[in-house]
Amino acid sequence: MSCAGSGMSVPASLTEPIFPPLRINPELVRGILVGFIRNEVRKVGFERVVLGLSGGVDSSLVATLATEALGADNVLALIMPYKTSDPKSRGDALQVVQQLGIHHLEIEISPQIDAYFARFPDADQKRRGNKMARERMSILYDQSWGWRALVIGTSNKTELLLGYGTIYGDMASAINPIGDLYKTQVWQLADAVGVPTSIVQKAPSADLWAGQSDETELGFQYRMIDQLLYYLVDRRYSVEELTRIGFDKTFIEDIVRRVRDNQYKRRLPVIAKLSSRTIDRDFRYPRDWGH
Amino acid sequence: MAGAWWRCPPAQPGTRVRQDGQLAVGLVQMDPALGDRARNLERHRQWVRQATETGVELLVFPELSLTGYFLKDLVAESAIPLDGAVMSELRALSKNLDVVLGGVIEDPDHRYFNASLYFSGGELVHVHRKVYLPTYGMFDEHRYFAAGDRFRSFKTGFGRAGMLVCEDIWHLSSAYVLSLEGVDMIICPSSSPGRGITTDERLGTAESYGLLCRTYAQFLTTFFLYCNRVGYEDGANFWGGSMVIGPNGDIIAQQKDADEALVLANLDLGDVRRERLANPLLRDERVELTINELRRVWHERTRKPY
Numbered sequence: 001m002s003c004a005g006s007g008m009s010v011p012a013s014l015t016e017p018i019f020p021p022l023r024i025n026p027e028l029v030r031g032i033l034v035g036f037i038r039n040e041v042r043k044v045g046f047e048r049v050v051l052g053l054s055g056g057v058d059s060s061l062v063a064t065l066a067t068e069a070l071g072a073d074n075v076l077a078l079i080m081p082y083k084t085s086d087p088k089s090r091g092d093a094l095q096v097v098q099q100l101g102i103h104h105l106e107i108e109i110s111p112q113i114d115a116y117f118a119r120f121p122d123a124d125q126k127r128r129g130n131k132m133a134r135e136r137m138s139i140l141y142d143q144s145w146g147w148r149a150l151v152i153g154t155s156n157k158t159e160l161l162l163g164y165g166t167i168y169g170d171m172a173s174a175i176n177p178i179g180d181l182y183k184t185q186v187w188q189l190a191d192a193v194g195v196p197t198s199i200v201q202k203a204p205s206a207d208l209w210a211g212q213s214d215e216t217e218l219g220f221q222y223r224m225i226d227q228l229l230y231y232l233v234d235r236r237y238s239v240e241e242l243t244r245i246g247f248d249k250t251f252i253e254d255i256v257r258r259v260r261d262n263q264y265k266r267r268l269p270v271i272a273k274l275s276s277r278t279i280d281r282d283f284r285y286p287r288d289w290g291h
Numbered sequence: 292m293a294g295a296w297w298r299c300p301p302a303q304p305g306t307r308v309r310q311d312g313q314l315a316v317g318l319v320q321m322d323p324a325l326g327d328r329a330r331n332l333e334r335h336r337q338w339v340r341q342a343t344e345t346g347v348e349l350l351v352f353p354e355l356s357l358t359g360y361f362l363k364d365l366v367a368e369s370a371i372p373l374d375g376a377v378m379s380e381l382r383a384l385s386k387n388l389d390v391v392l393g394g395v396i397e398d399p400d401h402r403y404f405n406a407s408l409y410f411s412g413g414e415l416v417h418v419h420r421k422v423y424l425p426t427y428g429m430f431d432e433h434r435y436f437a438a439g440d441r442f443r444s445f446k447t448g449f450g451r452a453g454m455l456v457c458e459d460i461w462h463l464s465s466a467y468v469l470s471l472e473g474v475d476m477i478i479c480p481s482s483s484p485g486r487g488i489t490t491d492e493r494l495g496t497a498e499s500y501g502l503l504c505r506t507y508a509q510f511l512t513t514f515f516l517y518c519n520r521v522g523y524e525d526g527a528n529f530w531g532g533s534m535v536i537g538p539n540g541d542i543i544a545q546q547k548d549a550d551e552a553l554v555l556a557n558l559d560l561g562d563v564r565r566e567r568l569a570n571p572l573l574r575d576e577r578v579e580l581t582i583n584e585l586r587r588v589w590h591e592r593t594r595k596p597y
Contacts, residue, residue, distance in 0.1 A: 021489075024488050024490065025488070025492065028491075031549075032549075035549065039522060283364065285363055285364050286325055286361045286363055286365070286525045288524050288525050289325060291327075
């Protein structure tokens, strides 16, 4: 679809007023999330985290929070471009690495991706994109073993609800500090904790292929999606109520369908129940068991 | 005592009242380890030692301070019977000061309760089994716990006290009943997870609790001791903010942050009498009218054929 006239070509992260219910006190949120990282990493016996740093706002924010929580020496950022990735993304990632003084490794994933798809030349963009996301996940978990670190996730609430991510790819992590923040809130927090403005302001992109844009692909602006999700998920408005307060019916239906259809990505695999205590159904223990 | 597990020995009034009518209170805003009772008990001993050295006479721990909060299936294995060996270790904590702590208790009929226990002089004085078990949103207590069935006050060396655990205070009637028993203080151990992010200075949950605690203190003209835990469990953060409020609604002490802390306050126990002279709300309370109206409402609610 075309972006002309829809305002999508101009990212509106900080330039337009924020929908009031989604405005946050960044200091309060920052304190909670820094504490979360410190607590959930250390109490299970780790000191370090490893993350994939794309040069986008989500991973730049997580890198910043992790650095504050654990110290620059305990954060390893992996920059994992594919040959079609925007070189500007790599530059932005390196800027964050430099600003925070954290460890980094650059691992290009083109050789293994290309070797694999040489056997499946007809694979479409989405399939290739998913494979790249899982390749990066595989590298993250390998490095986490080598570096004795936890993988820290960078999926935000908007992406998780829409299922705009690759299951067992970028959605995989041990802990996720920003999974309960909408994209609109990620922008505010990132700006407040000192993520470079150019990163906060740029058009969000999964950068799986040249020129990809989240908002073009989703068909809607994040600021509109977040408003709708706020009413739908947080306030539990019905479709009728959403229509009454002015949301377009097609928009509502599209978002509701995405949330529902991607529920499987937010769950562990479905287990066929046989015994009287089945994992996660009636065998229920906290993750922080004994910590 | 054999078989009389529910009967608690009476408090020993006077043993700990200071001649000047003051009471040194300590709230332990701590971060219990989830499902590790031995480690938590050891930490209780450390806090008790520290509080004793500071001159604290009444020390309050948060809800489920012995076990942590989101126990799920760990409830059964974290439980202690009121007449078991662990209880003597808990009683021993109160040799030099009164102690309120939280744990899972297993009744002889194998029901598990989220309970707050008041110890004094090496004895168990009172047990409050949490009545209102939140089972909505992020909470699932009724899946694991049985609900308590009473609100009772008890005598301490510092006057009459009542205990309410966390969600209990979201129901106005619970504090109201204790107030009619003439309590001088309400003690509320809590494990409240923070949520509700806006542009406000504090989380929505913290605002709500602040409003509740101050309202009870001022309008029931009683001291209100709110001890909330800190730390994280499975991503949920506990916001602390423990506070001591006087019978006029003024905050005497409050921990602003979510760090572990021993929150100290000196209570002038005469404040209750003075406040009730200035503001005789309790004297003027129309208990019988309330009972009659409640009975009428209940009758009207239940007589409908369908």
